[in-house]
Amino acid sequence: MDRDWSRVARLTADELPSLTSESEQVATEFIRVSRRQSRLIVPDPHGHKASLRALRIVLAWLGAEAPVQERDLRTLATLDPNISGQRVIWFLAERGLLEPDPALRIDRDALTAEEIINQFPVPMRDELRSWTKVLRGEGRRKHPPLTSHRILVYLRIVRPVLEEWAKRTETLKSITTKEFKNVLAARKPGTARAVHHALRSLFQGLKQERAIFRDPTRGVTLPGVVTLPASVPSDRLAGLMGRARTPLHRLLLALVTIHALTPTQAARIHLDDVDLTRGQLIVRHRYHRRTVYLDPLTVELLTDWLRERQHTWPTSGNPHLLVTSQTALDIAQPPVSGGLLQHVFEKIGIPARTLWQDRVLHEAQLTGDPVHLMRLFGIAAETAMKYIRAAHPEKTGRTTTR
Known part of the structure; x- marks a missing residue:
């Protein structure tokens, strides 16, 4: 059974039981470590005080003779x-004084996906x-598995549609092509394409598993809309690096604008993927990895960030290159969130996607070779050709005669 901490949480420091000598040593060590790590990317004195309060409460109430429950x-x-509790959890785990909670090591995206599914009627829930x-x-046929995050994205795309249908039916078997x-x-072109793709995946999957008799999405297509990327005006790019305020921000900006990494790819880079001696790093794609050869500026920014990371969190066990005050001390060792x-x-004022497109388009203007773009940026052939068409319309333009 979980302990009820509601009354204890309201007690002041004077009202708590006195610490034992062993507990006092643990608290003193925590204060020493906190002071050493006080120079954070974003200073947070309140966080240290709040963490020390959490540690004093559990030590005063439970002592330090047995591991503390996460x-x-x-x-x-x-x-x-x-x-x-986050910094305290990391501190105690480093010293073998924490009893981890297995329930908290579960896949958060998978848990959120299950919560979405559970809101629908039972037949539709089973189909999802x-x-x-x-x-x-x-399934019955083997396919390359998607990540829990990608599955959650699909569920969020189809959720509004399923909520509409659930008002009048409990199963997807009754959905018709007309519906x-x-x-x-009823949706804008961009949204309609995402819904079309997700619902096709849904009904094709159910047809494969023999959960429905017919696929209402079969034969339904949308007109192709090709939006060619455009360059970012030079006045918007001027002084871009000066707008980045921290070593982390400057490194991330360089990885996106110079080497065309997406923020998600940057977040997945591990410390072991970095080779400063050779000026290289490994970028993890979905099905493969590629080597990125760094320019002198990026090497300098990477060195600055590694120095900052080591100084701020010298004992962090997080294997990822990019960390924050939250992820550096998290015993689950997660990557930096995409939202951050x-x-x-x-x-900075320019979306990462826009900067990424500008970099790829610039390279396409210089080379005109789609294979070069595929090797340099790890993009698909279709994506590479889109940028070649945008950069050199005179070479790839098509004319039709009626």
């Missing part, structure tokens, strides 16, 4: 904004589980 610390943190089983590569077309017609990385570019 669940107790996380429960405490939900009861009072002046209590924070059959679909996600196919997406994980566990599917009406869904597409996108926020960096929001502050």
Whole structure:
């Protein structure tokens, strides 16, 4: 059973039991480590005080003779904004004084996907589980599995449509082609294409698993809309690096604007993927890896960030290159969230996707070779040709005669 910490969380420092000598040593060591790590990317004195309060509560109440339950610390943190458990969890885990909670090591995206599925009627719920089983590569026919995050993206795309249908039916077996077309017609072209792709995957998966008799999406197509990328005006790019405020931000900006990495790819880079001696790093794609050869500026920015990372979190066990005050001390060792990385570019004023496109388009203008783009940026042939067409319309333009 979980402990009820609601009353204890309200106690002041004077009202708590006195610490034992062993507990006092642990608290003193935590203060010493916190002071050493006080120079954060974003200074957070409140976080240190809140963490120390969490540690004092559990040590005063439970002592340091046995490992502290991770669940107790996380429960405490939900009861009072002046209590924070993340740094304490990392500190205790480093010293073998933490009992991890296995339930917290589960896949968050998979848990969120299950919550979405559970909101629908039972028959539709079972059909959605059959679909996600196919997406994980566990269906009747073997397919390359999708990540939990990608499956969650699909569910979020189809969720509004399924909520509409669930108002009048409990199963997807009753959905007709006309209803599917009406869904597409009611949406803007960009949204309609995403819904079209996701619903086709849903019904094709159910047909494969023999959960439905016919596929209402079969034969339904959308007119092709090709949007060619455009260059970013030079005045928007001027002084771009000066807008980045920290070593982390400057390195991320260089990886996107010079080497055309997406923020998600940058977040997945491990420390072991970096070779400063050779000026190289490994970028992890979905099915392969590629080597990126760094220019002198990026090497300099990477060195600055590694120095900053080591100084701020010298004992961090997170294997990822990019970390923050939250992920560096998280025993689950997660990568930096995509939302945080996108926020960096929001502050700069240009979306990461726009900068990525500008870099690839610039390379396409210089070379005109789609194979070169595929090798340099790890993109698909179709994507490479799109940028070649945008950069050299005179070479790839087509004319039709009536």
